[in-house]
Amino acid sequence: MVRANDQVEALLQEYADLIAIRGGEAFKARAYEKAARAVGGFPTDVSKLDAKGLREIPNVGRSVADKIVEYLRTGRMSVVEEARASVPAGVRELIMIPGLGPRKAMVLYEELEVASVDQLLDAIHKERLRDLKGFGERTESNLLHGISVLQKAGEGRILVSAAMDVAEQLVAELSDIRGCVRCSYAGSLRRMKETIGDVDILVAARRSAPFMDALTALPHTAEVIARGEKKTSVRTTTGLQVDLRVLPPASWGAGLQYFTGSKAHNIRTRAIAVRQGLKLSEYGLFDAESGESITSGTEEEIYDRLGLPWIPPTLREDRGEIAAGLRGELPVLLTEKDIRGDLHTHTDFTDGLAPLEDMVAAAAARGYAYYAVTDHAPNLYMQRMTKEKILAQRERVRALDGTHHTMRLLHGTELNIGPDGTLDWPDEFLAEFDICVASVHSHFNQTRRELTQRLIRACENPHVAVIGHPTTRRIGKRPGIDADFDAVFAACARTDTALEVNAHPERLDLCDEDILRARRHGVKFAVNSDSHAITHLPYMRYGVATAQRGWLTKEDVINTWPLAELRRFLGGRGA
Template identity: 65%
Template sequence: MPRLNDQVRELLQEYADLINITGGDAFRARAYEKAARAVGGHPEDLAGLDVKGLQQIPGVGRSTAEKIAGYLATGTIPALEALRAEVPSGVREMTAVPGVGPKRALALYRDLGIASVDELAAAARAERLADLPGFGERSGERILHGIELMRQSGGRTLLDAATELAEQLVAALSAVPGCTRCAYAGSLRRMRETVGDIDVLATAADSAPLMAALTELPYVAEVIGSGGTKTSVRTTQGVQVDLRVLPEEDWGAALVYFTGSKAHNIRLRTMAVRAGLKLSEYGLFEVDGGAKVVSETEEEVYAALGLPWIPPPLREDRGEIEAALEGGLPDLVQESDLRGDLHTHTDLTDGLATLEEMVDTAAARGYSYFAVTDHAPDLVMQRMTDEKMLAQREQLRQLADRHKKLRLLHGTELNIGPDGGVDWPPEFLAGFDVCVASVHSHFALDRAAQTRRLIRACENPYVHVIGHLTTRRIGRRGPIDVDLDAVFEAAARTGTAIEINSSPQRLDLRDEDVLRARRHGVRFAIDSDAHATGQLGYPRYGIGTAQRGWLTAEDVVNTWTWQKLKHFLRKDAVPR
């Protein structure tokens, strides 16, 4: 079940979208968007806060606080309901299509009477969009691609939301008397970026109490089916959960089977057949006579097939079986290996927390070093100036006196322009400890232009990390069209790290691209891109992507000691 904060965040964001769609004041809409982010990123639960308490959240003004308090008391926001009545629900759904947004949704509704995603797709196919102001000849093609992207992600849950739900389920079921083991499996255990449903396994002599406990959870909206070994439910957020209860002696085989992937399991079953065995969720059996060989632990199942245990993120039939047979499985990077974070934001630009709050939270995480990288001036909406950046640098130096064990790095997230140039001249860039450079605009440039701009950014001697390289937002915006191999070659040649952006909405690079970049000899940075203190925990998701990309700690620059990282930040040659 989502946190109350997340529910309120979604409502405030919807209100902001509807203000935009109805042609309301853009400044007012931005204020509610900021409040939505602030509430979503607030570490404490909103329940029990009054108007005055809500106003203590940075970014939440009195009007917003009154709306939230009203929702907490009544379960509704009248102003939101009034705007909902003005706009067909399908029009707001159109804003979720990559490339549309509130202003275009309003134009489509006002000028063409388009009031749903299906109607939008039909208009795009009929080439009715090109003559609308703000659209163009290729708008229909891009919008159809955006609709396809949105529908591909439909019904799937982002990794952070799925993890939070699964951990709640496991905690609740583990507390049921008689439960001896409980864990989640499936694609979530393999750390895929989105999850279709959640598989939970448990062991008990009597399954009935566990099945009953699942169906009685407050965030279960529907029981799809229930039996002695399996119960399926749907949560209030529409996520299907499948609980299977089995004997403890079959735990290992079931965990292998229900973790998957399908392709990995087929390889295992093929190996079993060749050895005169049969592998199922109940165990590994002899074909002749049917005697059970092993089933209790995953390690025993893999060992009986002549393999070491294979970490779940690798189980995709992408060479892990061959590597295991040859003793070549990587020693995967772990979250505990991270010594710092090289990409974070404060309320100086679009963050929600102060510099002091972000630094204190980083120190509490036990980091050795921490970089603050607020946006540079070419992202005009952030209103950055030289003076603001230099004042932050001085403030960071003062905070360093309080945090003797945490090396504070002053950095910036630069904007990679369409020609590959970045904000600020070299003499100003030289004053930063670390520079992340990212694409924030001109997403529609052709492949050659995108490739040139990113290669030029890699070649900039002051750029240390390329942030969220493909710019994608899962289910919201597809990746830019770029020759990744050419960019990876440039990054390896220039000693520029490629970021694995750990925001669950991005997870950029994708795991497949991490594998490609690794073959080029690229170094990586696993960063949070945190805009609030709670988001400093995002690297757990970036670590999952890194593991799926076969990375070791040595591949990731922010696992290195400060002495070694210091050479990297000078763009000295760092041996592999």
């Protein structure tokens, strides 16, 4: 179930980390990081490529290709195993802490003999880090926060995209079994939460045995946790638990509603049933006194009998959706079909993996009406951008505009919001872009006041249309910055600057709770993929789902608007 590309990406990234830990050349570690990202974002399954084919992947040379071939043939990468042996396991554990880099992890090991998260916590509480060069009270505070993020991420949860890959493959395989009437994933995955603890699969069938047999016999099933007539639980080779339940076809709607959850939402619906003299369970809606079945076939029938409209799964978190449904005020949520274009994407001109022409063709294949290319600006120094280079790209974009059906191209840039809130280029140059996205990429540990003013200053620039990945978080890897986001949201509403819902599964930034807060300020949003590869463009589904969890409609999202309306929104910004 795990793509070979993902496995190779993880190994190459680990090797890059190990090089850095051992004090190797920075350029070599960076080269392996680039190769890892390139393999992970490459659309073709690397297990189907020979050495020559692998060398055609951007940033993959002969040496890297040989290592990939070795792994695909033997299941091991010898240089990684050798590097692991030379680095204490505890140091490898420490670099998993968000905010703690390889070099500082090695200093902690060499100077304080800290070789585990528990030992680091002990050292922080005893204030032992303060005598080390480059460490101090603020470092201690940041490390404590990073450890908290790591521990939460380690509670057996995985990114929604990884869980979706497993679930969709299982649904496809089980749907092909004779006797399957209906099959779907449920639980927190159907509600599209950003991380998933386990995958719930439901099947409607008259006989359960064929489906239980199939699940336990799949090659990616490593362990059968429990097996029964109605439910079987297994653990996959990647450690993910999958729970399969087989329901009578007549109970499908009630079962799907029940096992989708959330628990708090279900408590609300059951309370409504009780007030009406009914009983709601996974088998149906029944008369509480006689036990007579009222309805159970579809979710719509269940909700309708309770006096509610069908409530989309992404809203079922007990955040007021029941009350809104009873009042007839549920929003018509944004859908992926509503998205007319993607306003934040990258090419291999900076840190993307695919050429401009390939990204544009892939966007056109998605049926977009417009598409923005927003490569990085010069202050993200490793991208080596210049005015001359960005203007040359603009000429290429203009030449491609209109060559793919009716899709129009916008030439933009992703600006770096500096520590003082300044941007990469002067206003007169920014005015020439169709769209400017501005994002924080560094100096995450400024004070709350500094970070807040930094973001507000950026959104006050008349040429900035969108604040990209506003909190900068990376789920399970890096916490969001400590800014007064209510003040930032208010500033965005005042300046008519959109906030991004970044659809990359590692970001989903803004998150649903932040979207709900920002929406109350009257902010507009842009749901973007932040694609760095063709394979990232479909991430839009996760951004849309996150927007739904934040109760957004298509009127709230600028890239659902017709191009003429979008251009009017961008009009004061040089479009």
